[in-house]
Amino acid sequence: MFECDEKRMKxxxxxxxKFGDAGHGGITRYSLSPEAHQARDEFAKRMKAIGATIExxxxxxxxxxxxxxxxxxxxxxxxxHCDSVKNGGxxxxxxxxxxxxxxxxxxxxxxxxxxxxxTAMIWTNEEGSLYPPAMxxxxxxxxxxDKAKMLASxxxxxxxxxxxxxxxxxxxxxxxxxxxxxxxxxxxFELHIEQGPILEAAKKDIGVVTCVLGMCNYRVRTYxxxxxxxxxxxxxxxxxLFASAQLLIHLHEQLxxxxxxxxxxxxxxxxxPCVHTVIPxxxxxxxxxxxxxxxxxxxxxxxxxxxxxxIAKCRTETALAWERDTVYFDKNLVSYVKESADExxxxxxxxxxxxxxxxxxxxxxxxxxxxxxxxxxxHSHCEIExxxxxxxTAGASVMLNAVLKADSRMN
Amino acid sequence: MFECDEKRMKxxxxxxxKFGDAGHGGITRYSLSPEAHQARDEFAKRMKAIGATIExxxxxxxxxxxxxxxxxxxxxxxxxHCDSVKNGGxxxxxxxxxxxxxxxxxxxxxxxxxxxxxTAMIWTNEEGSLYPPAMxxxxxxxxxxDKAKMLASxxxxxxxxxxxxxxxxxxxxxxxxxxxxxxxxxxxFELHIEQGPILEAAKKDIGVVTCVLGMCNYRVRTYxxxxxxxxxxxxxxxxxLFASAQLLIHLHEQLxxxxxxxxxxxxxxxxxPCVHTVIPxxxxxxxxxxxxxxxxxxxxxxxxxxxxxxIAKCRTETALAWERDTVYFDKNLVSYVKESADExxxxxxxxxxxxxxxxxxxxxxxxxxxxxxxxxxxHSHCEIExxxxxxxTAGASVMLNAVLKADSRMN
Numbered sequence: 084m085f086e087c088d089e090k091r092m093k094x095x096x097x098x099x100x101k102f103g104d105a106g107h108g109g110i111t112r113y114s115l116s117p118e119a120h121q122a123r124d125e126f127a128k129r130m131k132a133i134g135a136t137i138e139x140x141x142x143x144x145x146x147x148x149x150x151x152x153x154x155x156x157x158x159x160x161x162x163x164h165c166d167s168v169k170n171g172g173x174x175x176x177x178x179x180x181x182x183x184x185x186x187x188x189x190x191x192x193x194x195x196x197x198x199x200x201x202t203a204m205i206w207t208n209e210e211g212s213l214y215p216p217a218m219x220x221x222x223x224x225x226x227x228x229d230k231a232k233m234l235a236s237x238x239x240x241x242x243x244x245x246x247x248x249x250x251x252x253x254x255x256x257x258x259x260x261x262x263x264x265x266x267x268x269x270x271x272f273e274l275h276i277e278q279g280p281i282l283e284a285a286k287k288d289i290g291v292v293t294c295v296l297g298m299c300n301y302r303v304r305t306y307x308x309x310x311x312x313x314x315x316x317x318x319x320x321x322x323x324l325f326a327s328a329q330l331l332i333h334l335h336e337q338l339x340x341x342x343x344x345x346x347x348x349x350x351x352x353x354x355x356p357c358v359h360t361v362i363p364x365x366x367x368x369x370x371x372x373x374x375x376x377x378x379x380x381x382x383x384x385x386x387x388x389x390x391x392x393x394i395a396k397c398r399t400e401t402a403l404a405w406e407r408d409t410v411y412f413d414k415n416l417v418s419y420v421k422e423s424a425d426e427x428x429x430x431x432x433x434x435x436x437x438x439x440x441x442x443x444x445x446x447x448x449x450x451x452x453x454x455x456x457x458x459x460x461x462h463s464h465c466e467i468e469x470x471x472x473x474x475x476t477a478g479a480s481v482m483l484n485a486v487l488k489a490d491s492r493m494n
Numbered sequence: 495m496f497e498c499d500e501k502r503m504k505x506x507x508x509x510x511x512k513f514g515d516a517g518h519g520g521i522t523r524y525s526l527s528p529e530a531h532q533a534r535d536e537f538a539k540r541m542k543a544i545g546a547t548i549e550x551x552x553x554x555x556x557x558x559x560x561x562x563x564x565x566x567x568x569x570x571x572x573x574x575h576c577d578s579v580k581n582g583g584x585x586x587x588x589x590x591x592x593x594x595x596x597x598x599x600x601x602x603x604x605x606x607x608x609x610x611x612x613t614a615m616i617w618t619n620e621e622g623s624l625y626p627p628a629m630x631x632x633x634x635x636x637x638x639x640d641k642a643k644m645l646a647s648x649x650x651x652x653x654x655x656x657x658x659x660x661x662x663x664x665x666x667x668x669x670x671x672x673x674x675x676x677x678x679x680x681x682x683f684e685l686h687i688e689q690g691p692i693l694e695a696a697k698k699d700i701g702v703v704t705c706v707l708g709m710c711n712y713r714v715r716t717y718x719x720x721x722x723x724x725x726x727x728x729x730x731x732x733x734x735l736f737a738s739a740q741l742l743i744h745l746h747e748q749l750x751x752x753x754x755x756x757x758x759x760x761x762x763x764x765x766x767p768c769v770h771t772v773i774p775x776x777x778x779x780x781x782x783x784x785x786x787x788x789x790x791x792x793x794x795x796x797x798x799x800x801x802x803x804x805i806a807k808c809r810t811e812t813a814l815a816w817e818r819d820t821v822y823f824d825k826n827l828v829s830y831v832k833e834s835a836d837e838x839x840x841x842x843x844x845x846x847x848x849x850x851x852x853x854x855x856x857x858x859x860x861x862x863x864x865x866x867x868x869x870x871x872x873h874s875h876c877e878i879e880x881x882x883x884x885x886x887t888a889g890a891s892v893m894l895n896a897v898l899k900a901d902s903r904m905n
Contacts, residue, residue: 329743
């Protein structure tokens with residue numbers, strides 16, 4: 084068994100935390116921003132220092148590769164992203180990049196023999212915070228998203244700017260022939276923070292990820308009548324916000340009857356006209372529900388479609404925004420991760436991913452899996468996101484050994 | 495008794511509806527916009543045609559005055575506004591201006607003798623839709639608002655534009671000495687649509703307005719914890735939106751126990767970060783409550799201050815945004831309106847105003863009152879706003895006779 088170096092790992096965590104430092108312990112590092120380019124420059128510098136070859140593709144995805152001992156073999160890739168949400172933390176995404184770098188640095192430093200070329204990779208624009216959608220480049224590379232549509236994506240801060248402009252301005256825009264593909268790549272691993280409280284609560288340092296949860300995302304709307312807040316007696320009102328509040332409570336009551344490991348969320352609510360002196364005439368809210376089993380997701384859909392047609396004198400409506408089936412990771416790769424953690428004596432458990440990741444798209448192309456490390460208090464996408472250097476290094480060590488198992492057992 | 499002319503009134507309604515016509519039966523006519531200037535030009539043209547003198551003050555308020563038979567007497571003014579909300583209707587505000595014009599036109603056409611000068615007036619920026627706040631110019635003229643602060647008000651559409659710039663660009667910006675003041679003005683009348691369903695339901699053509707309701711406006715906030723929608727088990731969540739939904743239901747239950755003529759509204763809700771994949775960490779909603787009696791408003795405040803400190807594991811907070819006492823209109827002017835409607839044989843009833851109006855600020859300076867006409871289906875601040883030409887003319891006729899009573903009985 085091989086182990087990564089905690090001191091070297093901590094140095095990377097400290098260094099990358101500076102790129103986009105927002106001043107309160109976290110970062111804002113939108114994809115292809117100057118801050119993200121600083122992170123890419125650092126990645127390139129460190130990877131060149133160990134003799135890796137740097138390539139980039141047409142979506143500015145970056146690949147740093149150490150050659151293997153046998154010629155003609157496909158690459159094994161470890162990948163994640165270096166962009167963050169607004170006021171995000173120092174781990175979501177970048178940990179998987181730093182972990183991949185740490186694996187290559189350990190291989191180089193300890194001259195660990197390996198047959199296949201091994202690659203550390205940065206996916207462009209996983210968060211989609213500035214240029215939606217999320218997982219943009221893995222979507223394009225795996226054929227899930229139309230490239231022309233993605234290039235036209237407008238900046239949420241300045242609609243005159245498109246993703247194509249940001250890409251054209253990047254020194255890391257390369258050639259389409261360099262894209263990750265099943266022709267050149269054998270398997271992909273992604274190290275990531277859990278983004279939830281399960282590992283910490285169970286006192287486990289590694290999550291052996293088996294799947295990305297299936298989900299459905301609906302929009303629920305209530306339609307009332309806009310009238311003046313001061314002049315319309317209560318009995319005459321059709322208040323779309325009051326109707327939506329009742330509907331939210333109703334949905335919680337119904338959904339709480341389903342299995343306890345279902346998660347569902349209303350994260351977004353829009354109220355029209357949203358003026359304090361006007362009774363709302365239209366309210367629109369999101370509902371996102373996730374579970375491994377399709378039959379549980381189907382029960383959620385039944386509840387959503389079964390809401391009362393009218394509530395508080397307001398008409399209701401539900402519409403599917405999108406849905407996805409549970410994506411199961413490659414059984415062999417999952418077993419390499421489990422074996423590696425066990426052999427290293429690192430506490431671990433099987434876990435699923437409630438969040439989407441680039442790995443989920445890649446799993447349609449080639450054997451893919453993920454490794455989770457704990458998130459302190461379960462927080463992510465926020466500045467207090469934290470995983471200790473020891474836990475980060477444990478994640479990298481597990482990935483190193485799992486990659487070496489793939490290297491020796493797969494062709 | 496004198497009566498106004500329905501044909502002439504309808505011509506005004508049809509003409510003014512063109513200025514800012516938004517294409518679906520209503521208008522968007524922000525204060526001091528090109529569309530609002532078209533309305534002002536038409537006002538000036540028609541008032542000059544009957545021999546009225548046009549003056550404007552430093553807030554671009556416009557005054558068209560017919561002289562009286564006795565010299566040295568103060569003016570009686572009839573005033574409202576010509577600006578609208580976004581996608582507003584053809585009656586809110588402009589009816590009071592058209593009614594004032596119609597009164598002067600009737601006086602001129604029928605050579606009705608009157609002792610005092612009588613003025614038709616346009617208040618600038620009553621809605622505050624482009625440059626907040628509402629009732630801006632009456633606020634400045636009556637000393638309720640600081641003029642420098644109002645001049646600095648930024649356009650909600652383009653923050654590089656201030657109200658001062660719009661005012662400087664207006665040909666109707668005049669001199670501060672022309673402002674409405676108790677030194678030069680004896681009394682003010684404002685004809686307005688009811689903006690509610692009460693008169694229509696009671697089959698009355700005139701509302702004799704006695705007061706503008708007292709109100710309180712609070713912000714209610716719930717604070718939770720932002721976490722990932724896919725990775726946070728339900729039992730770990732602090733969902734600020736779920737807490738706010740529960741709080742809204744709680745407030746409805748409590749407030750519905752108070753007198754039936756209380757009106758209360760949550761028109762605005764803001765959710766942070768308002769992303770469908772993130773559990774909301776902060777939700778902020780408005781609550782606006784109005785009632786004539788201070789003791790009922792005080793009960794509302796008790797309920798707001800008495801909300802649970804914690805709900806659904808989220809901390810709650812309430813903060814006063816503003817409040818105002820009930821403003822009673824002048825008893826003599828109210829009686830002139832009532833007498834006039836009765837003598838004309840027009841069905842009428844006493845009513846209060848749940849909405850704020852320029853008249854409410856002016857009532858601190860001089861005897862003031864309002865006259866309401868019905869709003870079809872109670873709708874206002876929307877394109878389907880409607881009052882028939884007959885009802886509009888009835889409103890003008892009542893104002894004409896009430897003004898003449900003030901002219902003969904007041905000095």
